Amino acid sequence: MSYLPKTIELELSSYCNVRCLACTRYQFNNNEFVLNPLGVRNKNLDVEFLEERLFSQKWFKDIEAILCVGNNGDALANPDIVKIISDIRTYNPTTNLDLVTNGSIGTPSTFKRLSSLFQTHPGEVTFSIDGLEDTNHIYRHGVSWNKLMRNVKTYIDGGGQARWKWITFKHNEHQVDEARELSKQLGFIDFEIFPNLLPLDEADYVLKHVNRSGDLEEKNITLSNKKPMWVESAINPECEASSRVYISSDKKFYPCCDFYNNTPDNNTEFYNWWEDTDWNDLSKYSIEEALNSYKVKELKKTWENKKVCFLCEQKCRA
Ligand SMILES: C[S@@+](CC[C@H](N)C(=O)[O-])C[C@H]1O[C@@H](n2cnc3c(N)ncnc32)[C@H](O)[C@@H]1O
Ligand code: SF4
Numbered sequence: 001m002s003y004l005p006k007t008i009e010l011e012l013s014s015y016c017n018v019r020c021l022a023c024t025r026y027q028f029n030n031n032e033f034v035l036n037p038l039g040v041r042n043k044n045l046d047v048e049f050l051e052e053r054l055f056s057q058k059w060f061k062d063i064e065a066i067l068c069v070g071n072n073g074d075a076l077a078n079p080d081i082v083k084i085i086s087d088i089r090t091y092n093p094t095t096n097l098d099l100v101t102n103g104s105i106g107t108p109s110t111f112k113r114l115s116s117l118f119q120t121h122p123g124e125v126t127f128s129i130d131g132l133e134d135t136n137h138i139y140r141h142g143v144s145w146n147k148l149m150r151n152v153k154t155y156i157d158g159g160g161q162a163r164w165k166w167i168t169f170k171h172n173e174h175q176v177d178e179a180r181e182l183s184k185q186l187g188f189i190d191f192e193i194f195p196n197l198l199p200l201d202e203a204d205y206v207l208k209h210v211n212r213s214g215d216l217e218e219k220n221i222t223l224s225n226k227k228p229m230w231v232e233s234a235i236n237p238e239c240e241a242s243s244r245v246y247i248s249s250d251k252k253f254y255p256c257c258d259f260y261n262n263t264p265d266n267n268t269e270f271y272n273w274w275e276d277t278d279w280n281d282l283s284k285y286s287i288e289e290a291l292n293s294y295k296v297k298e299l300k301k302t303w304e305n306k307k308v309c310f311l312c313e314q315k316c317r318a
């Protein structure tokens with residue numbers, strides 16, 4: 001690196017009302033569904049911070065894509081979501097904007113206001129819906145189908161462009177055609193199928209047998225076969241190719257969402273290296289300062305020397 005950002009990933013919130021099995025908010029441990037003690041939870045990026053660090057920057061008008069996805073939460077849980085999206089449109093009307101949600105957080109009034117911001121500008125709201133009325137909640141535990149459909153209809157009827165993101169599991173694989181048909185009837189512009197990241201048999205077993213209700217506890221998990229932190233490998237760094245920046249809900253800089261490591265795999269070793277000082281704290285430093293920091297130079301050296309962090313090897317192996 002260094003580059004001026006062209007693609008920004010924002011974790012607008014690390015709140016969520018839902019309990020998806022593979023989400024990094026949670027862990028599956030000894031047949032128990034628990035809170036992941038390593039993840040950041042229940043924080044929102046605020047308008048003042050975004051205006052200071054992003055919208056007011058000279059390079060912001062040249063940003064080509066903004067993805068509001070995040071690792072630990074749902075963007076619709078941010079109480080300022082409409083103001084933030086509206087500000088993005090004002091400061092950069094041409095950027096492609098993708099806002100991803102489980103669709104069950106937020107009132108019809110919020111979805112109505114959002115619909116006006118996704119009509120003529122490039123981009124869409126992506127609804128993560130992994131099933132129909134009788135199956136979506138099996139993976140998306142906590143999503144009310146009625147609320148989800150009410151929000152989808154309000155948004156699409158208001159003129160907003162919508163994409164349906166579908167993850168296939170054993171319990172919904174027979175419904176793909178029906179769901180695609182429903183997406184057309186509802187007015188979605190796209191229906192895209194994504195692979196489930198969990199092993200299918202394990203997911204199926206866990207979804208049937210593991211209780212995900214009630215108050216969840218934080219529990220540490222120790223892995224018996226941890227991956228080595230540094231791996232000899234050639235990579236093609238996607239962050240450099242797309243001039244990418246990821247901002248987490250606790251206002252920290254990462255080059256991409258995959259480089260944010262809150263699973264037990266080498267978490268301590270990773271953070272002892274990545275955050276040996278406060279250099280990536282964006283409440284103190286600008287994005288340009290972070291991109292030009294000693295640590296980002298060190299990261300780049302690992303790529304050049306072909307001895308890279310296991311996260312880069314997993315995502316960007318050449
Ligand atoms: C952590 S979520 C945050 C965005 C939003 N809360 C949502 O769920 O769509 C980020 C992405 O992970 C995806 N995801 C969740 N569980 C998955 C799984 N088992 N396999 C593949 N992707 C998954 C979601 O569909 C979403 O696009
Ligand atoms: S809806 Fe998104 S953020 Fe919420 S638990 Fe599921 S994957 Fe995680």
Ligand code: SF4
Binds near residue numbers: 237258
């Ligand atoms: S995994 Fe590593 S190399 Fe790939 S985009 Fe993320 S930080 Fe860059």
